Amino acid sequence: MFFVFFTAMLLLVAFIVMGLWNALLPAVLGVKKITFIQALDILLLSKILFGGFRRDSSERGRQWKIKFQEKLGSVTPEEKEKFQSEWKNRCGGR
Structure with missing residues (x-):
């Protein structure tokens, strides 16, 4: 099928x-x-x-997710809040 x-x-x-x-x-x-x-x-x-x-695109997605989580692990709460507020401003507060 x-x-x-x-x-x-x-x-x-x-x-x-x-x-x-x-x-x-x-x-x-x-x-x-x-x-x-x-x-x-x-x-x-x-x-x-x-x-x-490429055969396994899901593997690349997992690798990207792991790298992204590692970067977020070293972000302070203040930096995280600043990042979120910047993206809220860019996206119109949605």
Whole structure:
């Protein structure tokens, strides 16, 4: 079931990329229209360039969380309050 869902989502995203490319870029930049296969190639290229092919992204998240908690462990209560108030001001007090 996962394979079917993954394949369907991949095809849908490729059709969206192809549609957006063909609707916008030829008029704006004067480039040629692309085919469905070329849209899949663009998705693969963007995954390689921007996403990589790391297997365990949850491990990176855990490492980030551990490092963040270590940094927070050395923060005094006054510094923590100052940090929170600065972010409240930046985010409009939400």
